[in-house]
Amino acid sequence: MIKLHCFGESGNAYKAALTLQLSGAEWEPVFVDFFNGASRTPEFRAMNVMGEVPVMEDGDLILTQSGVIQDYVSSKTGKLGGRSAAERRDVLRWMFFDNHKVSGVAGPLRFNTNFLPEDKRNADVNGFMHMRLMSALKILETQLADTPYLTGDALTIADIACCGYLYYPEPYGFNRAEFPKIDAWLGRIEDTEGYKAPYDLMPGSPADRA
DSSP: OEEEEEOTTOHHHHHHHHHHHHHTOOEEEEEOOGGGTGGGSHHHHHHOTTOOSOEEEETTEEEESHHHHHHHHHHHHTOSSOSSHHHHHHHHHHHHHIIIIIHHHHHHHHHHHHTSOGGGOOHHHHHHHHHHHHHHHHHHHHHHTTOSBTTBSSOOHHHHHHHGGGGOOSOSSOOGGGOHHHHHHHHHHHTSTTOOOHHHHSSOOHHHHO
8 A cells, every 4th residue: 555645735735636536546544744844854854865755665665755756656557657668758848838837836826825934925036937927827828729738638747746725625816717728738637537636635725724
């Protein structure tokens, strides 16, 4: 049984969890109390020196970073990875795009506008990140006008990477209605057998800390 150390608010953990879920792998979540410092303890850093989730355990194997975990799960299950070497490279292309342009911006923007104390929020920084995120989403919108999924006609880990933060309910400037192709794409992923929203798939949510 694969164990995924995660918490509900983490979009990066959600990418790994949703990949496990939609691949049909046998797995279970292990709650990490991030907001009370659980990822920064010596015990946790012994698993991941970066002090971050997700962390995946499969027997003696420990992997960190969502993209690495997604790649491992795809390779292990033979699902969600692309059907040829060329498709595999295209999957990687969109995953790298996500890391730099989508999740790499949406993650800190969502954190800054929802979880950071109000007196520490910088409107100029958040405005810049919002502009960058909208630019990246326009690229997704353009691609999804041509193909139902980012790399063609089948769901892959590239889609799961790029959609991870877009399912969260907290307001951070993303409105599905403003991106009809992205909205339809997110709907297709939601219709995939086994799909669950972040707070239904992983333990931990803002409501638990209210």
